[in-house]
Amino acid sequence: xxMADALVSPAVGGTLWAASAALTFYSARAVRRQAREALIPLxxxxxxFVFAAQMINVAIPGTGSSGHLGGGLMLAILLGPQAxxxxxxxxxxxxxxxxxxGGLLALGCNIFNLGFFGAFVAYPLVYRPVAGDGASAKxxxxxxxxxxxxxxxxxxxxxxxxxVASGITxxxxxxxxxxxxxxHLAVGVIEGLxxxxxxxxxxxxxxxxxxxxxxxxxxxxxxxxxxxxxxxxLLVGGVLSWFAxxxxxxxxxxxxxxxGGEELALPDDSLHQQLASLQERSAVLPDYSFQSAxxxxxxxxxxxxxxxxxxxxVSGMVGGALTLCLACAIGFILRWQGSSRRAAx
Amino acid sequence: MRAESRWLxxxxxxxxxxxxxxxHRLDPRAxxxxxxxxxxxxxxxxxxxxxxxxxxLFYPLVLIxxxxxxxxxxxxxLVWAAPFALLVGAFNPLFDREPMLHxxxxxxxxxxxxxxxxGIRFILTVSAALxxxxxxGMHRLCAGMERLAVPRVLVAQMLFxxxxxxxxxxxxSRMVRAAQLRAGASAxxxxxxxxxxxMLLLRSLDRAERVHQAMLARxxxxxxRRLDAHSFGWxxxxxxxxxxxxxxxxxxxxxxxxxxxxxxxxxx
Amino acid sequence: MNxxxxxxxxxxxxxxxxxxxLREVSFRVSPGEAVGIVGANGAGKSxxxxxxxxxLAPQRGxxxxxxxxxxxxxxxxxxxxxxxxxxxxxxxxxxxxxEEDVAFGPLQAGLPMEEVERRVVGALQEVGLLHCRxxxxxxxxxxxxxxxxxxxxxxxxxxxxxxxxPSTHLDPRARRRLIELLGALAQTRxxxxxxxxxxxxxxxxxxxxxxxxxxxxxxxxxxxxDEPLMLAHGLERPHILQHHHPHRD
Ligand SMILES: Nc1ncnc2c1ncn2[C@@H]1O[C@H](COP(=O)(O)OP(=O)(O)OP(=O)(O)O)[C@@H](O)[C@H]1O
Ligand SMILES: [Mg+2]
Numbered sequence: 114x115x116m117a118d119a120l121v122s123p124a125v126g127g128t129l130w131a132a133s134a135a136l137t138f139y140s141a142r143a144v145r146r147q148a149r150e151a152l153i154p155l156x157x158x159x160x161x162f163v164f165a166a167q168m169i170n171v172a173i174p175g176t177g178s179s180g181h182l183g184g185g186l187m188l189a190i191l192l193g194p195q196a197x198x199x200x201x202x203x204x205x206x207x208x209x210x211x212x213x214x215g216g217l218l219a220l221g222c223n224i225f226n227l228g229f230f231g232a233f234v235a236y237p238l239v240y241r242p243v244a245g246d247g248a249s250a251k252x253x254x255x256x257x258x259x260x261x262x263x264x265x266x267x268x269x270x271x272x273x274x275x276x277v278a279s280g281i282t283x284x285x286x287x288x289x290x291x292x293x294x295x296x297h298l299a300v301g302v303i304e305g306l307x308x309x310x311x312x313x314x315x316x317x318x319x320x321x322x323x324x325x326x327x328x329x330x331x332x333x334x335x336x337x338x339x340x341x342x343x344x345x346x347l348l349v350g351g352v353l354s355w356f357a358x359x360x361x362x363x364x365x366x367x368x369x370x371x372x373g374g375e376e377l378a379l380p381d382d383s384l385h386q387q388l389a390s391l392q393e394r395s396a397v398l399p400d401y402s403f404q405s406a407x408x409x410x411x412x413x414x415x416x417x418x419x420x421x422x423x424x425x426x427v428s429g430m431v432g433g434a435l436t437l438c439l440a441c442a443i444g445f446i447l448r449w450q451g452s453s454r455r456a457a458x
Numbered sequence: 459m460r461a462e463s464r465w466l467x468x469x470x471x472x473x474x475x476x477x478x479x480x481x482h483r484l485d486p487r488a489x490x491x492x493x494x495x496x497x498x499x500x501x502x503x504x505x506x507x508x509x510x511x512x513x514x515l516f517y518p519l520v521l522i523x524x525x526x527x528x529x530x531x532x533x534x535x536l537v538w539a540a541p542f543a544l545l546v547g548a549f550n551p552l553f554d555r556e557p558m559l560h561x562x563x564x565x566x567x568x569x570x571x572x573x574x575x576x577g578i579r580f581i582l583t584v585s586a587a588l589x590x591x592x593x594x595g596m597h598r599l600c601a602g603m604e605r606l607a608v609p610r611v612l613v614a615q616m617l618f619x620x621x622x623x624x625x626x627x628x629x630x631s632r633m634v635r636a637a638q639l640r641a642g643a644s645a646x647x648x649x650x651x652x653x654x655x656x657m658l659l660l661r662s663l664d665r666a667e668r669v670h671q672a673m674l675a676r677x678x679x680x681x682x683r684r685l686d687a688h689s690f691g692w693x694x695x696x697x698x699x700x701x702x703x704x705x706x707x708x709x710x711x712x713x714x715x716x717x718x719x720x721x722x723x724x725x726x
Numbered sequence: 727m728n729x730x731x732x733x734x735x736x737x738x739x740x741x742x743x744x745x746x747x748l749r750e751v752s753f754r755v756s757p758g759e760a761v762g763i764v765g766a767n768g769a770g771k772s773x774x775x776x777x778x779x780x781x782l783a784p785q786r787g788x789x790x791x792x793x794x795x796x797x798x799x800x801x802x803x804x805x806x807x808x809x810x811x812x813x814x815x816x817x818x819x820x821x822x823x824x825e826e827d828v829a830f831g832p833l834q835a836g837l838p839m840e841e842v843e844r845r846v847v848g849a850l851q852e853v854g855l856l857h858c859r860x861x862x863x864x865x866x867x868x869x870x871x872x873x874x875x876x877x878x879x880x881x882x883x884x885x886x887x888x889x890x891x892p893s894t895h896l897d898p899r900a901r902r903r904l905i906e907l908l909g910a911l912a913q914t915r916x917x918x919x920x921x922x923x924x925x926x927x928x929x930x931x932x933x934x935x936x937x938x939x940x941x942x943x944x945x946x947x948x949x950x951x952d953e954p955l956m957l958a959h960g961l962e963r964p965h966i967l968q969h970h971h972p973h974r975d
Binding site (some may be wrong): 118126141142144145154162165169171173207210211212216217276281309310311313314318319439 | 634654
């Protein structure tokens, strides 16, 4: 499930962009350190493979449903976690750009949800321990299944937390989570079965392919990996607790309880304060009042909405419509001019 | 089938990117920076903002007009991408029933306004991303990213990813067609699926090996050097400064309301 | 003392899985000569060609390019002098556009921009593909891909051109153009192919490879006309020779 641009607030989008960028730089460095120049075309072609495989559907027996490979886990098995993370990031970027899946603001969230959890959590902490040395076909299949489920559950939880923390929608945490997690359990099982089927084939046909990634990865990068994990956990935990503490009534987002200039109740913690001040500066949750005077609307034109009065409302609507017409008109004129100039020249 | 039409779409975007216009010719860095600024500005508005967001539509529309990329494929993609955001946003009117606006006899709740806000945001951010790729194309975008200090490994393998998307997916769809003709079903059974996708995987591995050999054969030594005719000149500077100041103005003043009240004063 | 453009002596190669692909392969090629390499599927043609610019390292025996032995020290300079055109042009055209692909080699060699540009235009002109300059490789027809792959190698101005099955997937007209192009090139050419008529038209000499060994090496027409030899190694006499009058050769 892709997180969508329209649902992300600057604080959440920015935080996850930062996290994904950090992971990208770390992974790029790790890949460069491996000094396997053959890895670059390999990563690219494997990315293309995952893209293509995502379009091939598998029927799940007895259910009438179908699904496909997610790819993150498969890539981690073939390329190692760092290279897999980079490939997933590229796949998501291409999807965001060409198919508008998710979008650019939410790209950080999507890279984190679909790249990080698969490559840096499900693969090293679930797949590798369960699969062991890869000698047993059953264990490999089980590992693929479990790791896919874990990756999908964490990814879906990521979507829920990011959406609720962004506060653009009215969905409550519990409602949204109850909606998303079971669906993604099913998706995870399908993905797991698909991945296990592919791995089973490759194990039989060319087992050496599954053994190219050394394990454990060198100690230095392991430390970095776990450092990254720790940082990410703190980050997520921080966002969560800030969120929970600012909304004491459980994790329910109810923006109207925050009206009337009430200050957010912040714990005495610099990270929290920074996040909150970032949030305030970027004005995603500007204070507003319903019956505010015209004077206030005048004083603060930038927030004329929702500090509304009948006058600004109507002029806003008229102006919005006019703006739309104007934008379209200018578009047409520019285009018409361009083509006539071309025809003349 | 969705998948097939997706490839057509990919091709359309690629065609659009290979057109020629002043916008296409701009250094990709300028377009990347302006797009990012645009997204941040859109994101920074409150979730009850409607009219103040409308002037921002100028950005994608003017770029589409100047670059003459076809509008229809972009619009179609916008529609394709809509469901999830709108689905999630559709809960707002349900949960947020607090009245917010009184227009004549009508009362509009905050939920409907924030729902509309999600819709406008969606149109703005998605069209900005589509315009970026439609006027820049993957390979120029990669060149721009590289010059903006995005890690080279990422950029280089992204180029390969894009290049071999077409090759590998063609291979994949031929294999699927062959399997479907024999199986008669549209989705494959788990066994057939494992074999087919596994084969595709092994072929892709071989492909990567041959590509690497072909690179070595032409003197590849680890870093990808590319033709890049772009430079950041006064056009780019004007493009970036112009749009950034427009975004700043649109962020600070509600241009739509100003225009509306001016129009009403003139009218009444 | 060494007038040959290319000399292979006693080459042997086994793949990691144990397949012995080449055993005791020796031959030499004079500058400007066009040599065809024919043989059944799996005879070892591709394996041999991959050795000629160091994509595979000989396990025994040696390769000399214009007198210089191919080893890790000479690898760079040899790769600049031996251009290898791969069997599948999709493997070779890995850059996003034709011009970038043709420019890849010269750019890697560190040539200045003007020189790179000159080479790109020159090579594309030579194969008649200048109009496809900015197109992405996946938008080319099979024949155009083939030509682009050839241009990407010609741009390095190699003295030896090595080609693996250049005429597969080509329609008759594209194949004809390719044959004319190959015939007109001045470089030393080694062409591995199943297209015996192409060999007849382009190459003056032919090597027959079978199970990793050279079983015949001689003038094209006399080797390809040797029906028992051809049949014994999974080949057949090309039609073009069957209809010719003997006195013409
Ligand atoms: N990567 C590889 N691993 C193991 N064996 C291989 C590999 N590539 C080729 N072989 C084997 O080496 C032998 C020679 O193969 P090669 O590809 O050189 O033949 P060829 O003459 O080019 O055949 P074709 O006409 O089909 O292209 C064959 O027996 C083949 O199965
Ligand atoms: Mg071959």
